[in-house]
Amino acid sequence: MSLRASSSAAVLLALFVASTGGAAVAEPAAAGGPAVVLITLDTTRADHLGAWGWPHARTPNLDALAARGIRFARCDSAVPITLPSHATILSGLYPPRHGVRDNATFVLAESVETVAEGLAAGGFDTAAVVSAAVLARRYGLAQGFRLYDDDLAAGGAGDPDAVERRAAATTAAATALLPTLRRPYFLWVHYFDPHEDYAPPPPYAAQARGPHAAYDGEIAYMDAEIGRLLAALPADATVLVVGDHGEMLGDGGEPTHGLLLGHGARRVPLLLAGPGIPGGRTVDCLTRTADVAPTLYRLAGLAPPAGLDGASLLPLLDGDDCGRTSYAESFLPFFAYRWYPLRAFSEGRWLYVHGTRPGLYDLAADPAESRDVAAEQPAIAGRLAALLKALLAAMGERLEGKVSAERALSDEERARLESLGYVGGGAGGEVRHDLPDPRDMVGVAADVHRAAKLVRQGRCADALPLLLGVTRRDRYNFPAYNQAGLCLLEAGRLRSALNAFERAAQVNPQSAVPLKNAGNALLRLGEARRAEEVFARAFELDPISPGVASNLAALLRGRGAAAEAAAVLERAFAAGSRHPGLYLERGMLAAARGDVAAAFDDFLAAAERDPHNPVPLDNAAKAAELLGRPQQAAELYRRSLDLDPGRPALWAALATLYLQQLGDRDGARHALEQAIAAEPDPGRRARLEDFLRQLDPGS
Ligand SMILES: [Zn+2]
Known part of the structure; x- marks a missing residue:
């Protein structure tokens, strides 16, 4: 982050207008300055929007934009x-x-200056609403935002491990914070819905047609919610919409995204509308997602920092600067599978793809990128390869050689990892020419994808043979080992599960996921001390990984290390986690030191964030009783028993509460009847029946 002299946005806006010949953003900003809104569309390929000509699209709001x-x-x-x-x-x-x-496994370094930081330094208010766990503040994108709403489970989403927020909740969160923003402001809203699994809500599922109906249905749903957001924005807001990447939908053999760099994953929607932006225009010049930030600076009336890879889109409106090249890469194959990373370089009509062999596509003649012409056009392929190498060299990188998987660890984080006998950075290693090329491995990736889907559907009997087959063919396949471990865990084969997770952790030592899963296996094996060790390592790698901090804190509390448990919870909260288990554990610690009021608040917060779990409600009810609030306690017991009525002891406790503290004989009678119905033991049932008779001596 570099410091920039804060200047009046209005003055810079005037300078900008002069520098671009006045064609764009010529209108004066409204009182208080511009409202600049960035909307990012996850997993949305451009050619599935109506504006790009997809016949099955139902995207009226983006098309209107x-x-x-x-x-x-x-x-x-x-x-x-x-x-x-x-x-x-x-x-x-x-x-x-x-x-x-x-x-x-990566965190955006503080030293990188984001557009939010730049605009904040230029006097803009800044806020963001994100809808996927992978964009949580922990990973560094919150830099520069005054408000960063990454609380996916807020309002009782129902899933304590929520990794996504649906579009309706995203729009609600964004519109709720609009009145709190003061102009000039920059607002970023991220929608996640088109990401797999595809499950559009009604009526979008039923309305969708065509070969990818469920995927298109998610886009249609997102579009409708974007329509609601656009309607809530000020009329003079400037809106930039961009996709983060597309979805291969089977192109090249890849069902989703992350592996290949074909147009399905690479080509994304990009739209710009607002005061002074000409309407109804299409720009055919090659543009890049890297152009978004410099454009946002210009729209805000600020100069972008020097040396960015992208450039403002605004000169394109005057017909200038059409001749950009684009760079793309995917290192997911390298880190997840130890396959060769793919890179792509595009210039004019050509797309060059670098793997263990060159690929060349003539985008003018073959927009579907279906025919590799590298062998027919070796001179062009060679020229683009040289341009790609030169670009990489300018960025301090080479096509092959050592690649650091080093996250942007703070010295403190690094020291803690080392103190656990754990040195990060072991993953990655070297990009070598003899690694498998992802284009040859799509069958393996498709098997992993299919198996992971089966695991999510609870069909481990079908998934496990598939996964074990993958690990035999591809021995560094991190996701296959991890998914196989989950199936072995479910089957109760705890030692085998542990072996699979340990292998996954060896292959990808940067990921907290297999360590967390190993911790769960160890808990079920009753090996608390080893479980604590692996949860501690997982916690250092990713303090917000769901369930890691709460399990670690519970283990520490269980052996009397309350202060250490509290410190773990505090760090998880500070890193932005709002997992219900954190509130539950913090409540347990508060209750143990006698602070019942604090415990009650935490139990209630846990219940709100995990509405299908009776445990926080039970604890909140007990705390309410201790606090002398029997009415509230009774209500909390009833809510808990609604979730799980098969607990006679809890019904009996409720009956006692009704009778002794609330003087409510009808309530007590009803609770006792439920207790009797739920009690399987004849002796205990007889005592409950006695209790009921004493309650009603007349009957
Ligand atoms: Zn995405």
Whole structure:
């Protein structure tokens, strides 16, 4: 982050208008300055929107935005993975320069200046609403935002491990914070819905048609919610919409995204509309997601920092600067599978794809990128390969050689990892020419994808043979080992599960996921001390990984280390986690030291965030009783028993509460009847029946 002299946005806006010949953004900003809104569409391929001609699209709101603004028909994403792509969108830098190469195991470094930081320094209020766990503040994108809403489970979403927020909740969160923003402001709203699994809510599922109806249904649902957001924005807001990456939908053999760099994953929607932006125009020049940040600076009336990889889109409106090249990469194959990373370089009509062999596509003659002409056009392939190498060299990187999987660890984090006997950075290693090329491995990836889906559907009997088959063919396949472990865990084969998770952790030592799963296996094996060790390692790698901090804190509390448990919870909260288990554990610690009021608040917060779990409600009810609030306690017991009525002891406790503290004989009678109905033991049932008779001596 570099410091910039804060200047009046209005003055800079005037300078900008002069510098672009006055064609764009010529209208004066409204009182208080501009409202600049960035909307990012996860997993949305451009050619599935109506404005790009998809016949089955139901995207009236985005199409209308295109009609009143500019559609950039050919925008390339820099990387088909959510976190690295958003790091590019927000920084204007390609991944080799911002350093984020994959989800969850990388953090955007503080030293990178994001557009939110730049605009905040220029006097803008800044806020963001994100809808996927991979964009949580922990991963560094919150830099520069005054408000960063990454609380996916807020309002009782129902899933304590929620990894996504649906579009209706995203729009609600964004519109709720609009009145709190003061102009000039920059607002970023991220929608996640088109990401797998495809499950559009009604009526979008039923309305969808065509070969990818469920995927298109998610886009239609997202579009409707974007329509609601656009309607809530001020009439003079400037809106920029961009996709983070697309979806292959089977192109090249890849069902989703992350592996290949074909147009399905690479080509994303890019739209711009607002005051002074000409309406109904299409720009056919090649553009890049790296162009978004410099454009946002210009729209805000500020000069972008020097040395960005992207450039403002606004000169394109005057017909200038059409001749950009684009760079794209995918390192997910390298980090998840130890396959060769793919890179793509596009110039004019040509797309060059670098793997263990060159690929060349003539986008003018073959927009579907279906025919590799590298062998027919070796001179062109060679020229583009040289341009790609030169670009990489300028970014301090080579096609092959050592690649650091180093996250942007703070010295403190690194020291803690080392104190646990754990040194990060072991993953990655070297990009060598003899690694498998992802284009040859799509069958293996498709098997892993199919198996992971089966695991999510609870069909481990079908998934496990598939996964074990993959690990035999491809021995560094991190996701296959991890998914196989989950199936073995479910089957109760705990030692085998543990072996699979340990192998996964060896293959990808940067990921907290297999360590967390190993911790769960160890808990079930009754090995608390070893479980604590692996949860502690997982916690250092990713303090917000769902369930890690709460399990670690519970283990520490269980052996009397209350202060250490409290410190773990505090760090998880500070890192942005709002997992219900954190509240539950903090409540347990508060109750243990006698602070019942604090415990009650935490139990209630846990219940709100995990509405299908009776445990926090039981604890809240007990705390309410201790606090002398029997009415509230009774209500909490009833809510808990609604979730799980088969607990006679809890019904009996409720009956006692009704009788002794509330003087409510009818309530007590009803609770006792439920207790009797739920009690399987004849002796205990007889005593409950006695109790009921004493309650009603007349009957
Ligand atoms: Zn994404």
